[in-house]
Amino acid sequence: MAEERRSRGGAGSKTRGSARGAEKGGPRRGMFRRRKVCKFCTDKVDYIDYKDAKMLLPFVPERAKILPRRISGVCAMHQRKLQTAIMRARQLALLPYSTD
Amino acid sequence: MSQVRQYELVYILSPDATDQEVADLHTQIEAIITRYQGELVKTENWGRRKLAFRIGKHREGTYVLEVFKGTGELTKELDRRLKVIDSVIRHLCVRVDEDLRLAERTRARRDAETQRRIARGLPVGGRSRRSDDDGGDDEPTDRAEV
Numbered sequence: 001m002a003e004e005r006r007s008r009g010g011a012g013s014k015t016r017g018s019a020r021g022a023e024k025g026g027p028r029r030g031m032f033r034r035r036k037v038c039k040f041c042t043d044k045v046d047y048i049d050y051k052d053a054k055m056l057l058p059f060v061p062e063r064a065k066i067l068p069r070r071i072s073g074v075c076a077m078h079q080r081k082l083q084t085a086i087m088r089a090r091q092l093a094l095l096p097y098s099t100d
Numbered sequence: 101m102s103q104v105r106q107y108e109l110v111y112i113l114s115p116d117a118t119d120q121e122v123a124d125l126h127t128q129i130e131a132i133i134t135r136y137q138g139e140l141v142k143t144e145n146w147g148r149r150k151l152a153f154r155i156g157k158h159r160e161g162t163y164v165l166e167v168f169k170g171t172g173e174l175t176k177e178l179d180r181r182l183k184v185i186d187s188v189i190r191h192l193c194v195r196v197d198e199d200l201r202l203a204e205r206t207r208a209r210r211d212a213e214t215q216r217r218i219a220r221g222l223p224v225g226g227r228s229r230r231s232d233d234d235g236g237d238d239e240p241t242d243r244a245e246v
């Protein structure tokens with residue numbers, strides 16, 4: 001759905017504008033600066049599997065909190081699915097609740 | 101009468117459980133599924149794995165996945181049984197049919213869109229994985245269309 005919206009053209013210029021804005025804002029923490037597109041949309045992931053801990057792990061960094069989508073760039077729909085998957089994986093001790 | 105759904109059940113056995121005990125539990129689970137007119141679709145033994153955190157005194161456990169079709173009554177019975185088995189240190193049963201169906205529909209729709217674009221001679225977007233230093237956000241193919 002998000003893909004459809006983006007391909008309508010108008011939205012493209014808007015996102016380019018915001019990218020320029022981020023540049024003006026000075027150097028931010030480098031790692032995720034460029035990542036503005038949802039990884040799952042780009043890779044065409046339709047099902048986020050709670051059993052695939054290796055895939056989920058980058059989204060629970062450092063203190064094992066779920067990475068907010070303002071940083072990861074994940075779209076709302078996929079963030080919701082990701083959240084469910086992470087919570088299930090935690091119940092099965094495939095992912096940590098916190099790393100202490 | 102409740103509806104038949106597809107579920108995934110994952111349970112973790114204590115690392116002390118022998119191969120025989122793991123096999124016996126699977127047989128038990130299968131028998132319950134059959135008794136409730138369910139159907140075992142797939143079973144996977146993931147073997148012994150390190151747990152992401154301690155459960156009780158355990159730091160690792162043997163993971164087993166059972167994919168099955170059945171009713172809510174069946175899942176309730178499995179849940180009840182797994183709770184009282186001492187060698188099972190954790191289990192989780194989730195319904196997956198709806199999510200899988202949704203994923204399949206999304207995929208089918210995207211494939212249809214790709215076919216449509218090919219038929220109309222339009223560039224097909226998405227497949228190109230752009231490098232990270234590409235400042236642009238949108239698929240270049242979309243701009244070409246305008």
Ligand SMILES: [Zn+2]
Nearest residue numbers: 038041075078
């Ligand atoms: Zn997405």
